[in-house]
Amino acid sequence: MDTRQLRYYAAIFEHRNLSRAASECNVAQSAISHHLSNLETELGVQLFIRKPRGMEPTAAGIKLYEHAKLILRAIGAAEQDMKQLSDEVSGDFAIGLPYSVMQTIALPLMKTVMEDFPKVRLSIVESLSGTNFSNLLASDVDLAFFYNPQKDDRISMVPIxxxxxxxxxxxxxxxxxxxxxxxxxxxxxxxxxxxxxxxxxxxxxxxxxxxxxxxxxxxxxxxxxxxxxxxxxxxxxxxxxxxxxxxxxxxxxxxxxxxxxxxxxxTLYMGHLRERPSTRLQETMVGLLRTLIANEVRKGTWEATLFEAG
Structure with a gap:
C-alpha cells in the first residue's frame, strides 16, 4: 500500500463512483479500478459493494478510509512543514468554530489571514460544539473550539x-x-x-x-x-x-x-489531535486565534475571564 493508492481510494470513497474519482485524480478510470482491485487483493478484504448506481463501502472500506484520511493529512502536514522553513507561512488550514466564537472573531480572523498570510488557504467550519468535537476526531478540521467538552485522550485540549x-x-x-x-x-x-x-x-x-x-x-x-x-x-x-x-x-x-x-x-476550550505533530502553520493560527479572542475580551465586547496561556 502506498500514498498514491490511498489518494485514489479516498477519491473513490468520497465520490462512490469510479469515473468521478478518476476525473478528480486526473487518471484513466481503468487505472483507478486496477489500483482498487490490487488494494483489495493486498489487504484480503472487499472494500466496496459494486451496485448499478454506485459503490457502497463495506465495514472494512469505511475503516480504511478513516486511516487513509489521517495518513494523507499527516503527509500533507509534513509537506507543508518542510515548505514552511521559508519565511512565509503557507498551506491549508481548517478551523471549527461554535456560533458564539464565529460571531465574535470570524471577521477579524478572515481579514488578518487575507492581509498578513496571503499564502494560507483558510477554511472555517461553523458548527455546534458537539459537532466541532466530532469533526476534529474525524480529521475534518485541524483545530477546533468547543464548550465544556467530554474528556477524550485522543484530543489535546486547552481552556481559553x-x-x-x-x-x-x-x-x-x-x-x-x-x-x-x-x-x-x-x-x-x-x-x-x-x-x-x-x-x-x-x-x-x-x-x-x-x-x-x-x-x-x-x-x-x-x-x-x-x-x-x-x-x-x-x-x-x-x-x-x-x-x-x-x-x-x-x-x-x-x-x-x-x-x-x-x-x-x-468554559471554552481549544483542541487538536494529539497524534498529529504541530506545524508552523498550526502554531501561527493558534497564536492568532488566542490574540483575537483576548482582544475582544479586553475591549469588553466579550464578557469573559481569560485563562493564562500555558
Missing amino acids: LEEQVLCVGKRDIVGDTDEPLTFDQLTTLPVLLLRQGVYSRALVDRPALLTKLEAKAPLHLNSVAGIITGLTAGLGCTIAPKVFVGQQLRDGILHARPVIKPSLSR
Whole structure:
C-alpha cells in the first residue's frame, strides 16, 4: 500500500463512483479500478459493494478510509512543514468554530489571514460544539473550539476562557428587571434548549441541572438560528452568555438576567489531535486565534475571564 493508492481510494470513497474519482485524480478510470482491485487483493478484504448506481463501502472500506484520511493529512502536514522553513507561512488550514466564537472573531480572523498570510488557504467550519468535537476526531478540521467538552485522550485540549451563562429572553418572559433569578425560578419559565446530549452540555456542564431544564423545556432544537428565532418571537427564553445574542441585547430586543443558586458558567476550550505533530502553520493560527479572542475580551465586547496561556 502506498500514498498514491490511498489518494485514489479516498477519491473513490468520497465520490462512490469510479469515473468521478478518476476525473478528480486526473487518471484513466481503468487505472483507478486496477489500483482498487490490487488494494483489495493486498489487504484480503472487499472494500466496496459494486451496485448499478454506485459503490457502497463495506465495514472494512469505511475503516480504511478513516486511516487513509489521517495518513494523507499527516503527509500533507509534513509537506507543508518542510515548505514552511521559508519565511512565509503557507498551506491549508481548517478551523471549527461554535456560533458564539464565529460571531465574535470570524471577521477579524478572515481579514488578518487575507492581509498578513496571503499564502494560507483558510477554511472555517461553523458548527455546534458537539459537532466541532466530532469533526476534529474525524480529521475534518485541524483545530477546533468547543464548550465544556467530554474528556477524550485522543484530543489535546486547552481552556481559553470562562463566561457567565444568563437567562435570556424577551422582558415579558424573563422579567423587566436586572435582578438575578434563582435556578428554581428559571425552571418555571419556558426554556428553549439545544438538543440533549453533548449539544446541551456546551451550555452548562452540570448534568443534574440540565436534566431539570430538559424535562420542562417545550422545545429542543439542534439549531442556533432556531433558538434565536424562538427567542425574538417570544416563544420562550434560554440560558446563554451575552455574546450569544449580543446584537439583540444591544438593540433591546432581548434582555438578560443573571442566574444564582447556583450561578452558571461555561468554559471554552481549544483542541487538536494529539497524534498529529504541530506545524508552523498550526502554531501561527493558534497564536492568532488566542490574540483575537483576548482582544475582544479586553475591549469588553466579550464578557469573559481569560485563562493564562500555558
